[in-house]
Amino acid sequence: MAQQDVVLTKLAEGFQFCEGPAYERSTGYLYVVNCQSDNIHRISPDGKVEVFAKAPGSGNGSTFAKDGTLWVCDHKRRAIVRFDRRGRAEIIAEECDGKPFMGPNDLCFDSKGNLYFTDPAGSWDRPIGCVYRRNADGKVQKLAEGLQFPNGIALSRDEKWLYVAESPRNRVLRWQIRSDGTLGEMEVFVNLPPPGGPDGMRFDSRGNLWIAQFGSGKVLVVSPDGKVWRSYPAGNGGWTLWRSEPRKGC
Numbered sequence: 001m002a003q004q005d006v007v008l009t010k011l012a013e014g015f016q017f018c019e020g021p022a023y024e025r026s027t028g029y030l031y032v033v034n035c036q037s038d039n040i041h042r043i044s045p046d047g048k049v050e051v052f053a054k055a056p057g058s059g060n061g062s063t064f065a066k067d068g069t070l071w072v073c074d075h076k077r078r079a080i081v082r083f084d085r086r087g088r089a090e091i092i093a094e095e096c097d098g099k100p101f102m103g104p105n106d107l108c109f110d111s112k113g114n115l116y117f118t119d120p121a122g123s124w125d126r127p128i129g130c131v132y133r134r135n136a137d138g139k140v141q142k143l144a145e146g147l148q149f150p151n152g153i154a155l156s157r158d159e160k161w162l163y164v165a166e167s168p169r170n171r172v173l174r175w176q177i178r179s180d181g182t183l184g185e186m187e188v189f190v191n192l193p194p195p196g197g198p199d200g201m202r203f204d205s206r207g208n209l210w211i212a213q214f215g216s217g218k219v220l221v222v223s224p225d226g227k228v229w230r231s232y233p234a235g236n237g238g239w240t241l242w243r244s245e246p247r248k249g250c
Contacts, residue, residue, distance in 0.1 A: 008232065012049050015041070020062035020106070020200070022070060031070060033059035040072065040083070053087030061106030061152075061200065066113065073104035075121055080104055080134065096132055096140045106153045106200060112136055114181075116143075116162060118150040124168055131164055133181065143183050144175065152201040154209065163189060163201070163209065170196030172211065172222070190226040 011030065018041075020033040028045040031052060040059060042052035057076030065071055070083040071092070078101045079094040094101060103121025110116070113136035123129035129147040134140045143162075144150075150173075152165040162183065163174045171191045175183035190209075192198055197215030204210060207224040212234065221230035 008234070012041075012043050012047065019060050020072065022062045022064055024064060024068075026068070031062060033062050033072060035060055035075075040070075040087075053083050053089065056081060056089055056091070060104070061117075063107055063109060065109060071107060071109075071115065073107050073117060075103035075105060078103050078121075080107070080115070080117060093132075093134050093140050096142050101132075102128075102130075105151055108153050108155055108202075110155055110159050116153055116155065118153050118164060120147070120149040120151060120167075123147065124149045131162075135181075141181075144186065147173075152199050152211065154201050154203055157203055157205075157207060165198035165201055165211065167197050167199065170194065170198065170215070172198060172201070172209070190222050190228065192220060193228060 015034055016037055017035040018032045019035040022031045024031065030043045032041050034041060035058060038055045038058055039051050040053045040055060041049055043049050055072060055074050057074045059072040060075045062070055062072040068085060072081045072083065074081045080092045082090045082092045101119045103119065105118045105120050107115055107117035115134040118129065118131055120129040127146045127148045129150040130142055131144040131150055132140055133143055147166055148169055149167045150164045151167045154163045160177055161174050162177055163172055165172050172189045173186055174189040175186055178184060192213060195215035197213055199212045199214050201209055201211040209222040211220045211222060213220050217234055218231045219234045220228050223229050
């Protein structure tokens with residue numbers, strides 16, 4: 001698909017710093033976290049913006065569970081928070097083996113209900129960031145540590161590989177997930193073109209990894225073999241929401 005075959009549509013604007021877009025397929029609503037406040041907004045299919053809930057602290061990445069609840073990384077509260085359909089908050093996890101989180105950033109579920117999330121706060125200049133998994137039974141375990149601000153996180157479509165954006169180093173790492181849930185050896189999946197700052201990311205149906213690179217103000221598309229093959233301008237950073245879709249007729 002050529003670069004001109006994608007159309008960007010502005011969905012909403014005027015946010016302080018929007019993060020963590022999460023799409024609810026059953027209703028067509030898009031949820032977005034306002035990172036510099038406690039607001040979690042909801043945008044209707046016709047573009048109406050309203051406050052859905054208040055985070056206990058201040059949210060970042062968000063995603064939906066199979067049961068329709070919204071799960072949010074609350075970096076200020078240093079916790080994983082779950083919101084029911086009425087916007088009521090519940091603290092789900094805030095420590096691992098007695099050690100508090102530094103400030104969770106982004107998260108994703110696998111098909112079994114296990115939650116993977118990054119915990120980077122305070123690690124921009126120091127390699128102290130971690131990656132955790134909250135198992136479906138509620139147990140939290142540390143999967144990786146010694147990372148320099150691990151940010152966006154995504155699972156391959158076959159759920160055999162875990163991908164994490166290491167923002168200051170402008171690269172995406174990956175690990176093979178073993179049968180017992182632990183991770184194999186870390187490897188660099190792709191080094192991205194400057195300026196740096198890979199953030200949120202997700203895989204499409206063809207196995208391409210779409211990465212929001214805040215340093216360039218673009219969305220990069222990386223092929224399954226780790227090659228950057230497309231980039232799209234993504235507006236003016238944290239104050240506007242955009243949607244990309246194929247141009248009609250393509």
